[in-house]
Amino acid sequence: MELKRANDAEIGKKGRFVRQNNQFIATFGQEEGQLPVEANKYRLLWAPVCPWAHRAVIVRSVLGLDKVISLGTADPIRPKLDHIDWAFTLDENDVDPVLGIHYIGEAYLNADPTYDKRPTVPALVDIETKKVVENDYHNLTYYFERDWKELHKAGAPDLFPEELEEEIRELNDIIFHDINNGVYKAGFARSQEAYEEAYNAVFDRLDWLEERLSQQRYLHGNQLTDSDVRLYTTLARFDVAYYGAFHVNKRRLIDYPNLWAYARDLYQTPGFGDTTDFDGIKKHYFLSTHIDTTEEKIKILPKGPDTSIWLEPSGRAEKFHN
Structure with missing residues (x-):
């Protein structure tokens, strides 16, 4: 084969x-x-x-x-x-x-x-x-x-605590279908109906998450978990890639005050920002994705957006200090 x-x-x-x-x-x-x-x-x-x-x-x-x-x-x-x-x-x-x-x-x-x-x-x-x-x-x-x-190294956080397992799995399933894979369902759709269905689901869920993160530092309170890792990887790609390449362009990540501060908080956490390659992400999604309705179209690599703003203080730790 x-x-x-x-x-x-x-x-x-x-x-x-x-x-x-x-x-x-x-x-x-x-x-x-x-x-x-x-x-x-x-x-x-x-x-x-x-x-x-x-x-x-x-x-x-x-x-x-x-x-x-x-x-x-x-x-x-x-x-x-x-x-x-x-x-x-x-x-x-x-x-x-x-x-x-x-x-x-x-x-x-x-x-x-x-x-x-x-x-x-x-x-x-x-x-x-x-x-x-x-x-x-x-x-x-x-x-x-x-x-x-x-x-695990000494002092490693428990990203999947047993007492939160059911909640983490439930939220991760929602994040996967509406956000992680949702942007792909919009970007790779081959009909207007399929695209709009996915588009609406993405932004309905982002609105829901924006409200959730107005009340707590992380998705499950003040404890970093697997759910935060899963949401972060889509948020990190949203403005630099998905917004333009996948046509999920109702709002940018930076237009959501809580989600944007939350994403910066994670980016500045060891293991997150230092493994995030914005340049590579842009190259792939604008020059090299594998499903395209126009196989021979000229592909242009966008110069923006400015990713230095990911280093601006998020204020999340101070806001939700116990």
Whole structure:
């Protein structure tokens, strides 16, 4: 089988974007069929442009797992191939220095020679076998937060506390459908109806979150959690990419006083801003996205917006000081 070609759009009924399912969804543990939790066994492959991958990298950094899980970084510009892939053209000789592969798709084919979907990030690869063993972005941060706890750094925050698990999962599901994937459903829609449906859902939910964050520093009170990581990765891309490239242009992030201050608060938290690549994000969404209704159109990289304003004080810690 061959990897998915660039014109194989994930489009369902009435022009709606339908994201492909993940194939490698093993859990971690000591039972048969589970993946062992072991330092220096895995390499996390990502592209800084991808919000699903970015949240895994944020959690890896915040929890100190960057000391035990190495990181391979793909170019924000997709390679010119007859299928969709991610390339290691940022590395010497265009090869990942640990896995010795040119493209992330190679690790997928190592794991399953019949794999014919898009190679996605994040992808957790067994370094010894060079095979993808996990690409379930829905659950990967939960695994890092709960199953990898024995390898967390001293003093690491509990991003997935048991007493908040039900609330976190419920809110994360809402954020995924209306915000994280909602902007894609708008941007990749192939009908006016599908686009407007997604557009309305995005801004209805942003309004709802704006009100929620007027009352508390984070999404679950004054405690940083997995939900904040998931919302942040979309907010960080909103004004620099989604607003223009995906036509979600009713309002910008900076037009929401609470959401904008909240996003800056997170950006200035170690693990968030230092893993956010605004330049790479813009390059990908304006020059290299894989679903486009006009394949041959001239693509222009916007100069703005000014991202230095992300360093302006948010005032959130002082406002919600206990």
